[in-house]
Amino acid sequence: MRVMPIRYTADVEALTRFYRVLGLEAGPVSRPGGWAELPAAGGMLAVHRSGGADVGRCELAFETGEPLDAVAARLRAAGFEPGPVIDEGYGSSLRVQDPDGVWVQVNVYERELYT
Template sequence: MSSVTIRPLRFTADVEGMRAFLETLGLRSRIESERGGWVDMMAGRGMVALHDAASSSTGGRPGQTTLSFEAEKIDELRDRLEQVGFVDATVFDEAYGRVLSVTGPDSVVIWVDERSEDMYGYKLHDARPDERWSVTPYLTGAEEPAWRRFFEGVGLQTPVRFGPADGAFAVRLDLSTTEPLDEVESRLDTYDVTRTATGLEIVDPDGQLVVVHG
């Protein structure tokens, strides 16, 4: 079975600010566009992609986070999704590589990029992320059983947290770590941070809440 990595996509008005923020937490840049406006960042488990909202062709708004993935072989992934009932999974070519599109639960369109060795137009970094960190998005307005079935079809243990099911579907960029939270908080002196019983609530450069779970 080809590997699949969860990769929330953040549309942002400040790519470099968000990049610096995530690097402060422990993520590391892997690939960035030579023209700017795109960078994906690795944690020990999972990834986060940053996209300049002003150049988004899909109408992404600054501060908006969507759910996306990266996979080794998207043809195999399409077949697996079709077998569990997601029959509109479609593979097509974009300028930056091959992409799978599928309508997930709650009528949410999910995009999966195929991992590519062609770095034309991109810069590849020697990313060495802190293995103590994981990307664990927080979903609200989500039908949990259906999403769990979707993640099983993708081939992932459910790498997300679920919030209230009422309201519109939304994704919050949450992270989990085994690093002592005192050490994490000490690096965040230039950010608005609130300590809770279970983690840290941080206002990121987009003005959005990011929760780090200890």
């Protein structure tokens, strides 16, 4: 599993340029340009176009190669109730609240769907 914070922004290109100058690598970008990945040694920063109150927000997410149904079953067995596995334009995801009530996203990516 890789750590993948998602940073929401009104300007994906400008934020991507900033983090590349900071030292992150250029990675895949969605065809419409609303999503960019910036790989790093310890994971990846995802930049996601958004507007309004979401601009500037950062969400904790993880990328896994494990089937999300297995992740959901493990969470339920430990007493945490994940949301449903959702089919996304990039693969699939599920969300679950941590013990502090903060939402965490777990994703399986099929990069050929969006790059």
